[in-house]
Amino acid sequence: MENNKETVKQNQWLKIIIHLSSSLPLLLLGLVALRGNLGFNRVKTVLQRTRRAAVITLLLSLACTPIHNVFKVPEVRRSSLGESFYFYSSSAYRPFTNHYSSSLNQINLKIIKHS
Numbered sequence: 001m002e003n004n005k006e007t008v009k010q011n012q013w014l015k016i017i018i019h020l021s022s023s024l025p026l027l028l029l030g031l032v033a034l035r036g037n038l039g040f041n042r043v044k045t046v047l048q049r050t051r052r053a054a055v056i057t058l059l060l061s062l063a064c065t066p067i068h069n070v071f072k073v074p075e076v077r078r079s080s081l082g083e084s085f086y087f088y089s090s091s092a093y094r095p096f097t098n099h100y101s102s103s104l105n106q107i108n109l110k111i112i113k114h115s
Helices: 002-035 042-071 078-114
Strands: none
Touching: 002 042, 002 078, 042 078
16 A cells, blocks of 8 residues: 555656646746747747657657556656647647738638639
8 A cells, every 4th residue: 555655656746747847848938038039030939949849748758658668667647748749739830820820811812802
């Protein structure tokens, strides 16, 4: 029974560490934005940073099961890493679609007008 409590406690700490470390790229991006250091092309900077975070969290979530199988480390729930991946992958394309949505609307209007 004592061993089970220790495992649960370790998993809770591991979840906290995963959530904090997966939110770190977002916090760093926020600090860069507050300082005004996003550069000339802000959309490109946001896309690069969020894409990198999405790829890292995807690779970490995919590595959980093989690490558990090979090294017999207590399995980490991949759901928290998967949620981080979903957040960063969706936020990587949100600025892109917001930036170009007006252009797409104008193109669609021109196509409809000339049809």
